[in-house]
Amino acid sequence: MMKRITIRLPQQQVEMLEQMVEAGEFPTTSEAVRDAVRVLIERRGNRVLRDKDQVSFKV
Template sequence: MADRGRMTVVFPEPMAALLRDAVEAGDYASTSEAVRDAVRLWSERRESQSLARLQGAWDAGKASGRHGTLDFEALRGEGRTRLAARADDTGREG
């Protein structure tokens, strides 16, 4: 059996009644099992939302910049040009 952490949780009476009703209906063997199922569902929803946010950030990043093959020689040249311009502006190199 997996390690378990013991907790005491207090529910408002309407929620407690829903848990007891689910056990009495045979949906769950105990209120603890019902709560574990609820926490599993909550955890899955959080993970799904996190994945959706990550996918959105990925898509936004791809849409915001250059795409395609990167020409490192051209990129190096662009960097050198910017560095030279900065050196001209400040009167010194780098």
């Protein structure tokens, strides 16, 4: 199940996303944003979970 969120982006970033879609890199701008979020979570997700665990042990 997908949940809808709303974000605001600078015009330049929106235009770049639209260009990527027009070039065939992604089927939609939503898919381009989902891909970017997946990459962000892969890069930083483990660190956030690790930091969260360390905070809970300090209590």
